């Protein structure tokens with residue numbers, strides 16, 4: 001099987017699994033090499049004094065036969081030969097006459113080339129046994145097809161329905177035979193159907209129908225040999241011809257190319273797996289086991305398929321409702337005695353930087369609590385803005401202790417602001433922000449929480465955790481797409497940020513004031529990301545809010561930890577400090593393990609994991625957030641097992 005990666009970048013989605021396969025006839029299920037139509041075309045043109053080479057007779061294969069004839073007559077060499085012979089270029093009337101002559105010629109040899117291709121009857125029986133319905137389409141007329149149907153049935157191949165171009169008005173590459181098949185088989189959506197055929201016209205028929213398109217290279221038109229001729233080819237020549245044939249079908253847009261229908265089973269398994277894995281998430285794409293961007297649902301992605309005007313009333317209303325709903329997720333009331341929500345273009349770091357560079361006055365002092373790379377990043381950005389900054393550091397596998405924060409604040413009375421990362425995604429450790437917030441509150445400082453990778457999945461109550469600024473982004477646990485971050489800010493603290501900003505575009509107060517005055521962003525908003533985010537919020541709500549989402553992420557995490565134990569993978573953190581967001585594993589000690597190979601092999605199988613970020617040890621990370629469920633984690637674990645085995649890094653078993 002050849003997987004055509006560029007074709008698979010976007011593929012039919014919206015079905016849970018395949019329900020039907022539509023097979024072409026000549027070259028796919030009967031008539032190895034699609035010899036009957038090619039010979040008939042050669043015979044027909046020869047009767048008009050024009051000899052066709054093999055390629056000329058086959059170039060338009062798959063089209064309705066009249067179109068096939070018209071196609072040959074439109075080839076420059078044939079037009080010229082025709083004009084020389086008959087005094088003028090071929091006209092429509094010539095096409096009609098040629099077609100009338102073609103029909104008896106085709107009938108005369110059809111049965112000589114009607115044998116069912118070896119393996120087809122067995123493969124189709126297998127497809128039926130897995131619950132698939134079998135449709136068929138062709139470029140032949142009904143009378144011709146009826147002859148083939150009879151003889152194929154005698155050899156054990158009986159599709160559930162068959163369509164010819166004349167019955168639907170237009171043949172390939174139009175999709176109407178496919179639509180009629182879907183209707184007669186009672187199957188929908190079209191993404192639940194796979195079209196299988198040996199010509200570019202077949203491939204386009206499938207694509208135009210919105211179905212999966214699978215090319216058959218070996219038994220079909222592109223090689224164009226009878227089985228005996230094909231079998232007698234030298235292996236090298238066979239390979240060369242196969243490569244060319246596969247390329248032709250791939251270039252026509254096939255999602256997969258096989259050599260014969262007998263090889264269909266594994267392709268259908270893979271399509272089913274893709275539909276299953278992305279039942280909620282269509283752009284396939286590989287599954288992302290990362291801290292973000294994350295795998296998102298199909299509905300979130302499709303919510304972006306609109307061009308919203310940034311000043312449009314409906315869009316402004318969307319922005320307003322997003323701001324309100326985010327406050328609700330933080331359990332915060334809006335207004336002067338409560339909190340405000342400010343949306344900020346850019347990735348999460350931009351939103352953090354807008355807080356750091358706006359909330360801290362020129363004479364302020366910032367303490368950053370650091371037990372990973374994201375804490376260090378906050379300290380770095382503060383220093384770039386010339387803010388007096390100190391850090392309180394803990395080891396990367398230790399949580400920040402509220403008592404240590406309290407001690408530091410009582411020793412350093414000039415600290416005005418404290419920043420902490422809730423889930424330090426560097427490792428997946430969860431810092432106790434409630435206790436830390438209480439210590440900061442008692443010391444009278446302002447509490448800034450980077451809740452980038454936790455907000456939306458780990459319930460946070462802003463007021464009771466004494467949080468003054470909380471920052472997160474669209475593409476983390478709310479499962480939107482990248483494009484903006486957001487800040488939930490205590491109103492009184494936000495007001496004090498007025499005039500503090502060190503930059504124009506990241507001025508948090510000005511951004512808020514803009515949104516408040518006319519509902520608009522000061523500068524171009526990420527309109528598509530906001531539309532997707534509105535849908536993501538609906539889906540968070542439908543899942544039961546942060547508690548419901550956390551329950552799924554916990555199931556994901558538990559599945560991961562059980563499987564990792566069987567693979568002898570050692571988690572970096574103690575279980576009690578570990579979040580359900582992302583987990584760090586030490587490299588296996590087996591000498592055969594090599595991370596780049598491990599990563600690439602998993603990526604080839606459709607799974608993206610994440611490199612480590614520890615300062616001290618080589619490690620990798622696996623995220624369990626985004627539109628993933630325990631089945632996806634189980635699939636990843638199985639892939640990890642097989643890759644580790646391939647690398648000779650232990651014989652591991654997933655029970």
Ligand SMILES: Cc1ncc(COP(=O)(O)O)c(C=O)c1O
Nearest residue numbers: 291347348349374423425452453
């Ligand atoms: C805790 C934390 N803070 C900050 C960031 C930076 O976010 P972004 O990459 O969206 O700028 C991340 C990203 O994963 C994160 O996990």
